[in-house]
Amino acid sequence: MKRSLINSLIKETIDFCNERGLYLPPFAYWTADDWRNADESYEEVVENMLGWDATDFAKGDFKKYGLVTFTFRNGNFNKPEKYSKIYCEKLLIVEDGQELPYHFHWKKMEDIINRGGGNLILTLYNSDENGGFSDSDVHVKVDGRSVVVPAGSEITLHPGESITLRQGQYHKWVGESETGKIMLFEVSMSNDDFVDNRFYEKLDRIPETEEDEETLYLTFNDYKNYYLK
Numbered sequence: 242m243k244r245s246l247i248n249s250l251i252k253e254t255i256d257f258c259n260e261r262g263l264y265l266p267p268f269a270y271w272t273a274d275d276w277r278n279a280d281e282s283y284e285e286v287v288e289n290m291l292g293w294d295a296t297d298f299a300k301g302d303f304k305k306y307g308l309v310t311f312t313f314r315n316g317n318f319n320k321p322e323k324y325s326k327i328y329c330e331k332l333l334i335v336e337d338g339q340e341l342p343y344h345f346h347w348k349k350m351e352d353i354i355n356r357g358g359g360n361l362i363l364t365l366y367n368s369d370e371n372g373g374f375s376d377s378d379v380h381v382k383v384d385g386r387s388v389v390v391p392a393g394s395e396i397t398l399h400p401g402e403s404i405t406l407r408q409g410q411y412h413k414w415v416g417e418s419e420t421g422k423i424m425l426f427e428v429s430m431s432n433d434d435f436v437d438n439r440f441y442e443k444l445d446r447i448p449e450t451e452e453d454e455e456t457l458y459l460t461f462n463d464y465k466n467y468y469l470k
Contacts (some may be wrong), residue, residue: 242295242452243451244451244452244453244454244455245453246295250295252457253272254311254334257334258387259262259363261424262423263279265426268292269293269458269460270276270458271458272458273456273459276467277469279468287464287468288324289316290434291312291315292311292312292313293311293312293460294312295307295460296446296447297448298444298446299445304336304338305341306335306341307397308333309334310331311331312334312461313330313331313334314330315329315330315431316329316431317431318430319431320374320458327427328429328430328431329427329430330427331427332430333353334422334423335361335414335415335422335425336416336426337416337418337421338415338417338418340413340415341351341415343349343411343412344438344440345412346409347408348408348433349408349432350408350429352403352405352406352428352429353425354401354403354425355398355399355425355427356421356425357400357402359416359422360416361414361415361416361425362395363396363404364394365390365393365395365411366393366411366412367408367409370441373441374393379394381404381406383404384403395449397417407449411441435447447462450462450463
């Protein structure tokens with residue numbers, strides 16, 4: 242992804258949050274220089290991948306396939322003795338008509354919550370022993386209610402609705418066309434986007450960045466280049 246696109250997406254998301262009265266922590270607005278000057282007290286932010294991320298899954302078409310996220314809090318299942326949190330909270334922004342491709346998580350169970358805007362359409366499968374799609378029924382919770390649907394079924398989350406997805410459950414979603422941008426929240430077990438995403442199609446969750454302009458806001462993958470404590 243081009244740095245210019247990442248910069249503009251994060252700026253748009255900040256404006257979107259401001260318009261809706263969603264307040265982000267101070268480091269959400271930091272510049273690259275702010276991160277260069279940050280002290281050791283921000284170690285948890287860096288090691289647990291808090292903050293911004295934007296991805297097009299290396300498909301090169303963000304409007305069709307993409308996601309912008311901000312992670313507020315997260316544990317670290319790689320360093321449980323250092324970080325005792327077992328939970329994660331994220332903001333996820335889905336554009337009208339935008340898709341998140343099929344994937345599941347080995348370690349993470351998650352709730353996806355539509356906090357407002359358009360409708361989110363999810364398509365669900367269980368994974369089989371070879372990492373493919375199973376034809377078995379899919380058991381999920383929708384706002385705490387037990388729901389069983391056939392493999393490949395769609396469930397639509399309207400504003401205010403949520404779904405619980407367990408480990409090994411393939412899901413893709415798309416923002417329903419002409420219903421608007423969606424503000425999702427994810428509440429989950431601790432998360433590591435470097436290792437805990439199994440995409441059905443081979444994709445890069447964290448694509449390479451083309452540095453075509455100055456970095457305005459860091460993603461969690463940028464910390465290693467700026468926070469040198």
